[in-house]
Structures are given as C-alpha cells and as structure tokens.
Amino acid sequence: MNNITIAPSLLSADFFNLSDELNSLNALYKVQKNLWLHLDIMDGHFVPNLTFGTPVLKKISNKCHMPLDAHFMVSNPKDYINWFKDLNIHNFTFHIEATDDPMALSREIKKIYPSAGISVNPGTNLEFLTPELIKNIDLLLIMTVEPGFGGQGFIDSTLDKVSLALEMKKKFNPNLTIQVDGGINGETSKKVIEAGADNLVSGSYFFKTDSSMSQKYSSLIH
Ligand code: DX5
Ligand code: ZN
Numbered sequence: 046m047n048n049i050t051i052a053p054s055l056l057s058a059d060f061f062n063l064s065d066e067l068n069s070l071n072a073l074y075k076v077q078k079n080l081w082l083h084l085d086i087m088d089g090h091f092v093p094n095l096t097f098g099t100p101v102l103k104k105i106s107n108k109c110h111m112p113l114d115a116h117f118m119v120s121n122p123k124d125y126i127n128w129f130k131d132l133n134i135h136n137f138t139f140h141i142e143a144t145d146d147p148m149a150l151s152r153e154i155k156k157i158y159p160s161a162g163i164s165v166n167p168g169t170n171l172e173f174l175t176p177e178l179i180k181n182i183d184l185l186l187i188m189t190v191e192p193g194f195g196g197q198g199f200i201d202s203t204l205d206k207v208s209l210a211l212e213m214k215k216k217f218n219p220n221l222t223i224q225v226d227g228g229i230n231g232e233t234s235k236k237v238i239e240a241g242a243d244n245l246v247s248g249s250y251f252f253k254t255d256s257s258m259s260q261k262y263s264s265l266i267h
Contacts, residue, residue: 211241
C-alpha cells in the first residue's frame, strides 16, 4: 500500500448542495483517513477569478471532519495569515510568485498553522528552493495547470519538476509533502505518483464524474 493523500477541491463541488457534499466526504473520511479538503482561495488579482471568503469557509470548517488545506492564490498572502486563523485550517499554502521573502512568510504561517506550503506555477522553476527553505516548509505544491480555474488539462511538462522535488525532498527534508494540483484524474494520478507526488488535489474528476467518491478515491491512489 502506498501512502497517498487525496485532497478533493471544493471548487468543483455542487455549491447548491454543499451540505450533502460535505456529508459524503465525512462518510468517506471514516474509512479513508488520508483525505484532506482542498480550498482554493482566489482574490481576482493574482488570478482572474474569485471564489469563497470567510463566511462560507467558516460554515465549511464547522461541518468538515477532515484536515482543511487552504491554497491561497492571492497577491498578498501575508494579509490572510491572521484573517483566516479561526477557521481551523491545517495547511496554509501561498504562491512563491506572490512574495519576495518566502522564509519569513513560512515562519509566520507556522506560528499559527500546523503546516506551511509553497505553491509553484507551471512556468516557475525550483531554483528558489534553497536547502534552508525546504527544511522550513511542510508542503510543496506543484501546479500541474495554470492556477485560477478547475477543469483544465494536465500539463505533462510539470512532471520533471515533481521528480526534481522528490530528489530535493530525499536530500533535505524527507517529511516534505509533494502535492500536485490541476487535471488530476485516474490516469494522470498514476504519472504524478510515479514521479514522486504523495498528495493529489482533484476537483472536476472527483466531484463531477460518475461513480462514487469511494471508487474515485481508490482509482486515484492506484
Ligand atoms: C486551480 C485550483 C485547483 C482546481 C483543480 O487553480 O488550484 O485546485 O480546483 O481542479 P481540477 O482537478 O478540475 O483541475
Ligand atoms: Zn488548488
């Protein structure tokens, strides 16, 4: 058995039936403990889209049993650290493209949240990831589509970055989680797991295709 975590992305859930969606996820979590809920927070500036804010997230946080994984696609991630502190978020991920000082930011995050993550757009390489920085974070999110929207096609060229991240993880931080996000389905999941990912975000495949959540979970972990 591998140790893959699946993080369904709420962005693709049925927003008219969020309560039912969360009930189904909570039921799955009873039998599959490697399950997070991925929350895409967008500011209409870092990416050309808006999603949900604190009133909706508060309700979700109260109802959701699994760890919350917040992916901040925002231009000023520092501002959100305090703003979101009462939402019981487990992992706080910011984009490397949105900061000049990832070390200071990750240290601030770790004062409040159990886990700090850095996300990397498809066009950004991993040169910024010094040994010191990689030791200071818990998660590296490699975007496998351009951030901003669900339902896009997986970008194959990002696989090399996942392999490189795995090499760096082995050398400098064996506890690092390597997460991928975008275009993950029953086929692309196999490729990213082989390359070294151990945490897979899945939006449209998980929420919008036929078959049960439990079957899709199984097809993603292989
Ligand atoms: C895109 C978001 C993703 C998105 C993934 O900017 O970060 O989390 O919801 O959706 P799919 O799995 O449909 O590509
Ligand atoms: Zn995301």
